[in-house]
Amino acid sequence: MNIIEFKKINKFFGQGDNRVHVLKNIDLTIEKGDFVAIIGQSGSGKSTMMNILGCLDVPTSGAYKINGVEVGKMEKDELADLRCKTFGFIFQRYNLLSNLEARENAALPAVYLGLNAESRNKRADDLLKRLELGSKLKNKPHELSGGQQQRVSIARALMNGGEVILADEPTGALDSKSGERVMEIIKGLHKQGHTIILVTHDSKIAAQASRIIEIKDGEIVSDTRKSDEFYETAETLEAVKKSKFDVLKYRFLxxxxxxxxxxxxxxxxxxxxxxxxxxxxxxxxxxxxxxxxxxxxxxEQINSMGTNTIDIRPGTGFGDRRSARVRTLKVSDSEHLSKLSFIDNATPSVSASGNLAYGSYTLTAQLNGVGAQYFDVKGRKIAQGRIFTEEEVDKMASVVVIDDNTLKEAFPDNPNPVGEIIIFNKKPLKIIGVTEEDNSPGPMSEMMNIWTPYTTAMYKINGTNDIDSITVKVSNNVNSQVAEESIENILTVLHGKKDFFMINTDSIKQxxxxxxxxxxxxxxxxxxxxxxxxxxxxxxxxxxxxxxxxxxxxxxxxxxxxxxxxxxxxxxxxxxxxxxxxxxxxxxxxxxxxxxxxxxxxxxxxxxxxxxxxxxxxxxxxxxxxxxxxxxxxxxxxxxxxxxxx
Ligand SMILES: Nc1ncnc2c1ncn2[C@@H]1O[C@H](COP(=O)(O)OP(=O)(O)OP(=O)(O)O)[C@@H](O)[C@H]1O
Ligand SMILES: [Mg+2]
Known part of the structure; x- marks a missing residue:
């Protein structure tokens, strides 16, 4: 049975003027189990032919069949498969991987077959032992002689079965003794049933083959058969059941x-x-x-300013110089807003700066008239005492909460001033609480601030019913943007025009x-x-x-x-x-x-x-x-x- 069939194989190298015709219309068939020597002078095209035989190179024209299958029609991966499973290469210069041990070099083809490391190494060891390299399993190529390296490469060629052994000048780099040893092994392989194709320029080596093909300038000039020794293929790699996953795994590893x-x-x-x-x-x-x-x-600093609050102020914006004089916001606006479903609460606020007197101290402080919910809305915490109640707001109670700045300035010797009376703009106020230190940035943290109910600030201290701003706390599950728009619409209707502006802490945050x-x-x-x-x-x-x-x-x-x-x-x-x-x-x-x-x-x-x-x-x-x-x-x-x- 023919394992290899060449029909009118041509091979050219180079382009244009440099184009050389290396193989010329080669027709050749090689039978299974044969031992063929290809002989010819240097440059006659032996290696070129060998490379095409081994699917390392492709012919320029002509048909090449292996076991009756056209090679020219195969994908690159199918060619790789052929090289992996069918051919075993023995090169003149061994071509071992220098960083791998003898065993690893011999076992390498089985990696691409998908064999696991254990069976791979066992088989490599067996092959190397048969080639009398049992003591050199762990040596790297540079620790081996040329003859030993060539035997490792023979073991590698046999690793996956090596149905067809392609040997290109296998003894070319060896001394005559090692060369003879290698030839003995190759002849042995022939007897075991491997098909051998051997390239040499040495007629003595060629004489050991069963069939000698001589090529000259890319053409077969003679083809003589010396013996009819064909051997049945005895050894093939025992069909190990390998799952696709295993194959991928070992190749990946x-x-x-x-x-x-x-x-x-x-x-x-x-x-x-x-x-x-x-x-x-x-x-x-x-x-x-x-x-x-x-x-x-x-x-963190923004959150300390209070969560989800909207400040409503008169005027058109911070730049509006009239806004200090514009008095359009009313307590009734605040009451109106606090009734809306999406608003938790609304507190009006008024402010006044003035003189704060206590004992021998007279200081300038900022008075803020606010609602009872103010401290909650702004997230201000109380360090001592309490904040004022709704009732005290309604009754215009003369109570005051001071901040820690005021505590430090006005009560340097008295850390517990709750119950003391201070005078602000000539009106007495009773201290009921002190706030914690304020960490938020800005001028507020530098100034002395005191808080009274807004009713007290409006009617008792300022003597007017104007308010400076309204602070609204929007319910948590309500979008503050939507709330802002609704408030704007409602107040615009109430006032007949938009004579206020709003500051949304959420938008500052954003x-x-x-x-x-x-x-x-x-x-x-x-x-x-x-x-x-x-x-x-x-x-x-x-x-x-x-x-x-x-x-x-x-x-x-x-x-x-x-x-x-x-x-x-x-x-x-x-x-x-x-x-x-x-x-x-x-x-x-x-x-x-x-x-x-x-x-x-x-x-x-x-x-x-x-x-x-x-x-x-x-x-x-x-x-x-x-x-x-x-x-x-x-x-x-x-x-x-x-x-x-x-
Ligand atoms: N890649 C290439 N590009 C161009 N020319 C090449 C190439 N490979 C080989 N040749 C040419 O093809 C011819 C045949 O080369 P090949 O290697 O097949 O010879 P060979 O018979 O193996 O010789 P040797 O006995 O010296 O190894 C040579 O003339 C060579 O110069
Ligand atoms: Mg060559």
Missing amino acids: ESFNMSVHAIMSNKMRSLLTMLGIIIGIASVVSVVALGNASQAKIM TVESATNTMKLLIASIAVISLIVGGIGVMNIMLVSVTERTREIGIRMAIGAKQADILQQFLIEAVLICLVGGFLGVSLSLLVGWAFNTFSEDFGMIFSTASIILALVCSTAIGIIFGYMPAKNASNLNPIDALASE
Whole structure:
């Protein structure tokens, strides 16, 4: 039965004037179990023919059938499968992977077959022992002699069965004794049923084959059969049941190991490449943490101003100079608003500045006439005593709550002034409470503030019925924007025109939030640029890595690696570099945050899990994006070109 069939195979190399016709209309059939020697002078086209036979190269024209199947119509992956399962290559210069031990080199083809490590190594050990390399299983190629290396490569050729053994000058680099040993082994393989195709320029070696084909200038000039020794194929790799998942798993594991190996064997280079990613990720995470911290700080201050309140003031806005004189808001407006369903309460307020006298002290203070709910609405807490009641508001009670500034200035020797009487603008007021310290920013925290019921302030102190503003607390489940619009409409109807303006603490909050978000976005985008620069560094080093290992890629392809295996291997390498860089970057920023938080007391960086996860996802994405092009380049290499590279 014919295992190999060449019909009018032509091969050209080069283009234009440099175009050379290397194989000329070759017709050839090789039967199963045969031992064929291809002989010819240097440059006659032997290796070219061998490469086409082994599906490492493709003919320019002509038909090539293996076991009756047309090779020209096969996909790249099917060709890889053929190289993996049908062919076993023995090269003149061994082509072992220098960083793998003898056992790993021999076992490599089974990785691409999807065999697990245990059965792989067992089979490799058996093969190597049969080739008298039992004591050298753990040696790397540079620790082996040429003859020993060639025997490792024979073991590798047999690993997946090696139905057809293709040996291109297998003894070319060996001394005569080792050469004879290798020829003994090859003859033994023939007897075991392997189909052998051997290329040589040495007629003594060719004489050991059953059939000798001589080629000259790309043409077959003679084809002689010396013996009819055909052997049944005895040994094939016992059909191990392998699930698709296992196959993918072992191939992935191999790629992963190779990537780790590649990174570890260039530690300095990998670290420098990572540095870009480390700095990028560390700055993104730190900036976000700092942004969170400052936003939280500002929000805390805004929240201390009270939640969800709307201030209504007369005039058209803060810039309106008439507003101090405009007296359009009435107590009745406040009462009206407080009846609305979406409003928790509304309190009018009036203010007056004046002289506060106590004992020998006379100070300038700000008097605020407010409703009983004021303290609740503004989120002001009481340190001692109590606040005034609704009843006291109704009765215009002469009671007052003072703030801590007033306490300090007017009562330096008396920390408990509740029950004392102070005089404000010549009116006596009884202290019933003291507020806690006010942390909110602005002039309020600097001034001395005292609070009385607004009725007291209006009728007893100011002697008018005008109010300065109304503070409205909107119910929690109501959108403050909608509430603001409704209040505006109602008051406009009541007053006949819009003679007031409103300040919504919620909109202040939103403004601050969006301002800090913009800030964060700005700094984060600078950090992202540094990440892109880091990514370009990764791409650069991956291109170098691919170039350095082109030969390795060629060897892997020759023994059955598919394009996906090569792509995967380099992609994993890029992702690993980036991911490790990402982890180091996150750790760095956590370290910086720890140092920062230790030294700064009132302001701490806030790291969110989300931002850390996002950073790691980002670094993985960078690895994939910037590693893809080099990895794709590697997987697109032609096996034969890759093998030929130095
Ligand atoms: N990639 C290539 N590009 C251009 N020309 C090539 C290429 N590969 C081989 N050739 C040419 O094809 C011819 C045959 O080369 P081949 O390697 O098949 O010879 P060979 O018979 O194996 O020789 P040797 O015994 O020296 O190994 C040579 O003239 C060589 O220059
Ligand atoms: Mg050659």
